[in-house]
Amino acid sequence: MAGRWMQGLYSVLLWIIPALTYLIGGVLFIRGIGDLTIGTLVAFVAMQTTLFPQLNTLLRVATQVRASLALFTRVFEYLDLEIPIKEAEEAQTFPGGRARGHVSFEDVHFAYPGAERDTIAGVTFEVPRGTHTAIVGSTGSGKTTLGYLLSRLYDVSTGRVLIDGIDVRELTLDSLAGAVGVVTQETYLLHASIADNLRFVKPDASEADMVRACEMAQIHAHIEALPQGYDTIVGERGYRFSGGEKQRLAIARTILRDPPILLLDEATSALDTVTERAMGGALRSLSEGRTTISIAHRLSTVRDADQILVVKAGRICERGTFDQLRAAGGEFSRLATGGRQA
Structure with a gap:
C-alpha cells in the first residue's frame, strides 16, 4: 500500500508540476517580473522531464525496500516460531x-x-x-x-x-x-x-x-x-x-x-x-x-x-x-x- 501511494503521488506530480511551472512562469513573464524568458521557461520544463524519471527510479527503490522489509519481517517471524513438537529430554528408542x-x-x-x-x-x-x-x-x-x-x-x-x-x-x-x-x-x-x-x-x-x-x-x-x-x-x-x-x-x-x-x-x-x-x-x-x-x-x-x-x-x-x-x-x-x- 505504501508503494502504491508513492507511485500515485508521483503520477500526480508528473502532470501537476509542469502545468504549475507554465502557469507561474507565464504570469511572471507577462508582468515582466525578473529576467524570465520563454526560452528559460521551456528549458526549465525540459529539465523537469529529465529529472522526473530519475525520481521515479528512486521511488521504486524505496518501494522495493519497503516490500523487502515486510517480507523479511514475515520470514523471520516464521523462523522464530517456537517448535511445538519437542523431543523429550530422556527420549528412548525401540x-x-x-x-x-x-x-x-x-x-x-x-x-x-x-x-x-x-x-x-x-x-x-x-x-x-x-x-x-x-x-x-x-x-x-x-x-x-x-x-x-x-x-x-x-x-x-x-x-x-x-x-x-x-x-x-x-x-x-x-x-x-x-x-x-x-x-x-x-x-x-x-x-x-x-x-x-x-x-x-x-x-x-x-x-x-x-x-x-x-x-x-x-x-x-x-x-x-x-x-x-x-x-x-x-x-x-x-x-x-x-x-x-x-x-x-x-x-x-x-x-x-x-x-x-x-x-x-x-x-x-x-x-x-x-x-x-x-x-x-x-x-x-x-x-x-x-x-x-x-x-x-x-x-x-x-x-x-x-x-x-x-x-x-x-x-x-x-x-x-x-x-x-x-x-x-x-x-x-x-x-x-x-x-x-x-
Whole structure:
C-alpha cells in the first residue's frame, strides 16, 4: 500500500508540476517580473522531464525496500516460531532399534489450537501387529487427525498414543519417523530426479532396491518408458507427472523406506479404477508383515481390512469387519448405501 501511494503521488506530480511551472512562469513573464524568458521557461520544463524519471527510479527503490522489509519481517517471524513438537529430554528408542508395530490409542482427546470443542474425544482402539485397520467417516469427522496424532504432527491433549507400549512423546523423533511411513493424498516431490526423490528417504538405496519398490508401486514400467528413466527431473512439486503417478512415486518411496507401520491417508485417491485395482495388490503385498492403518473414502479400499473403525464427530461409533458393519445397518451402512462416500 505504501508503494502504491508513492507511485500515485508521483503520477500526480508528473502532470501537476509542469502545468504549475507554465502557469507561474507565464504570469511572471507577462508582468515582466525578473529576467524570465520563454526560452528559460521551456528549458526549465525540459529539465523537469529529465529529472522526473530519475525520481521515479528512486521511488521504486524505496518501494522495493519497503516490500523487502515486510517480507523479511514475515520470514523471520516464521523462523522464530517456537517448535511445538519437542523431543523429550530422556527420549528412548525401540528395543532392538526397530518397532514391532503394535499401535494403541488410549482415551485420546485432542483439540486444535483455538478450537471451541475437541476434534477427537475419548478414542480408544488397538491395531495389533501385522494387521490392517481402516478408518472411515464423513468429511470433518476427525479420521485424518488420528493419523496426525500417530505420526506426532500434533500431541494429544489428554490420553496416550502408544507404539509397542511406548508413548510416542517418549520416543526420539528419528525413531518415530523410522517407525511410521506416511503416504497422504497430497504428495510432496522435490525438484530433482526420480532417483533422488526415492533416495531422499534412503540415501544408500541401490538401483535394484529402487526398481523393486517401483515395481511394487506399479510405476516402474512408466519410468522405464521415459527418455531419461530414473534420471528424469520430476519438476517443482512433481508437475510433470499426473496425480496418480505422483502418488505411486510416493508409495514407492515409502516401500523403499520399509517402515514397520504404514499410514495411508487417501493414498489411492488420485488413481483411476484400473490403476487402483493394480495398486490394491501392490498394497496388500506391501502390507504383509506390517501394521497398516488406512484412512479412506472409497469403500473398495477397506473391504479386506481386519477391522474398520467408523468415526463420527471425533468418536468411534462403530467397529467391525466390512460384512459385519454392512449387516448392522448403522452409520457405515448409511455411508455405503446413502449415496455418500465413507
